[in-house]
Each structure stands twice: as C-alpha cells, then as structure tokens.
Amino acid sequence: MNKKYLALPAVLVLAAAVVAAVELRPTELRRLREQNLCLGMLTEQTAGLLQDGKGGDVVVDEFIPNSSGSAAEPADPIFSTICSVNRKNADDEDGLRLQYTLDVRSTSTLNDRPKGGTPVGDGLTGWVGPRQSEVQLPGGCEKKMRRPDARYITVSLKVSPVAVTGRxxxxxSLTRDSRTVVLDAVENLTKQYDCAT
Structure with a gap:
C-alpha cells in the first residue's frame, strides 16, 4: 500500500481525537450549568433568597421553547429560556407559588429606569427595583455569546406579585434581594462565557 494513502487515515483519526477531546473537556459553561440553577445563572442559595416568606422547597422550571437554531449551529438556550423560580406549597404537593422569573435577551436598546429603580452600580449598566430589574452584561459578552449584532445582553428579573405581597x-428588602439575585446571574454568565470586565 502506498505510504501517501496511509497518512490520510492517520490525520483523520488525529483530527477526530482532537474534536472529541475539545467536546469532552469540561468548560466553565458546562460546569456552571450542571452545578447551578437557571442554566447556570444562580446558586441554589441565591435562587431561594427572593421569596414570599411562606417557606416551601425551591422548584426551578427552565422553560425552553422550540429551538430556532439550525442543525449546523443550534441556538444557545440561554436566549430562549425563561427560568421560573417557585416555592412548593406546604399543604399541596403539586401546588407552586411563582416567586420570580429570570431571562436573558440580546437587544439594541435599553429600557428606561422606572420610578423607584436604582442604578445597579459595581461598574455595570442597568437598574434594580423591587418588582423588576434589568442589568446589562459587560461589553464584549455579545461576541462571546455569538450575538455580534446586539448592542447589549440584558438579564431581566421580574418579581411575582406573590413575593411582593408576601413580603x-x-x-x-425586595430591592436588596433582587440586586443580589440579578448580580449573581450576571457574574455566573460572565464566567460561563469568559467575558468579565
């Protein structure tokens, strides 16, 4: 057999091994998504911080609608998932009380800060309020998250009326806890995508 033809299978085997190694290598994105809740954005402790004060186990629902990505490049579920953080009712095993939702969006414009909202600080753009918060990831994250056309990547937190009235x-207190939750989400996302400032 010609040595020239033996080199091609060896190169293909080596290339396949490299691809497999890269795919199996633990990444910060994979590690945080396996370890944390809401696609890796929240630790269990932080997820339970913003609640109505009535107790019950934390139950997280990561609602992911059908992917809009192609077979060649699937859409990152972080942009199509609404993470709902609930509490179980003590008297009804199936009953859940929604505490808040958390989602990530790419956008070209920012919403105005509402009355009662305060700047988030910590070198970040955005605002925190008792019912809703919006904080932008640091510049450069849009490229790392494969959204180069977006000017901003926004983490939005919406507090349920149940949590507001329960507190x-x-x-x-709601604003303080909202700030902790949304900043934990921002910090974990910048770790996942290696785009911290």
Whole structure:
C-alpha cells in the first residue's frame, strides 16, 4: 500500500481525537450549568433568597421553547429560556407559588429606569427595583455569546406579585434581594462565557 494513502487515515483519526477531546473537556459553561440553577445563572442559595416568606422547597422550571437554531449551529438556550423560580406549597404537593422569573435577551436598546429603580452600580449598566430589574452584561459578552449584532445582553428579573405581597411591600428588602439575585446571574454568565470586565 502506498505510504501517501496511509497518512490520510492517520490525520483523520488525529483530527477526530482532537474534536472529541475539545467536546469532552469540561468548560466553565458546562460546569456552571450542571452545578447551578437557571442554566447556570444562580446558586441554589441565591435562587431561594427572593421569596414570599411562606417557606416551601425551591422548584426551578427552565422553560425552553422550540429551538430556532439550525442543525449546523443550534441556538444557545440561554436566549430562549425563561427560568421560573417557585416555592412548593406546604399543604399541596403539586401546588407552586411563582416567586420570580429570570431571562436573558440580546437587544439594541435599553429600557428606561422606572420610578423607584436604582442604578445597579459595581461598574455595570442597568437598574434594580423591587418588582423588576434589568442589568446589562459587560461589553464584549455579545461576541462571546455569538450575538455580534446586539448592542447589549440584558438579564431581566421580574418579581411575582406573590413575593411582593408576601413580603408586605417591603421595597428596600425586595430591592436588596433582587440586586443580589440579578448580580449573581450576571457574574455566573460572565464566567460561563469568559467575558468579565
């Protein structure tokens, strides 16, 4: 057999081994998504922080609608998932109380800060409020997240009325806990995509 033809299978085997090694190599994205909740954005402790005060186990629902990606390049589920953080009712095994939702969007415009919202600080753009918060990931994350056409990647947190009334409309406490939750999400996303400032 000609030595020239033996080199091609050896090169193909080596290339396949490299691809397999890269795919199996643990990445920060994979590690955090396996370890944390809401596609890796929240630790279990932080996920349970923003709640109505009535107790019950934390139950997270990561609703992922049909992917809009192609077979060649599937869409990152982070942009199509709405993560709902619930609490189980003590008296009803199947009953859940929605505490808040968390989602990530790419956008070219920012929403105005509502009345009662405060700047998030920590060198980040965005605002935190007792009912809703929006914080942008640092510049450069859009490229790492394969959204080069987006000007901003926004993490949105929406607090359920159940949590607001359960906390007796204690807005300073809700704002403080909302800030902790949304900043944990931002920090874990910047770790996943290696785009921290």
């Amino acid at each position: 007796d409309w204690d807005y300073p």
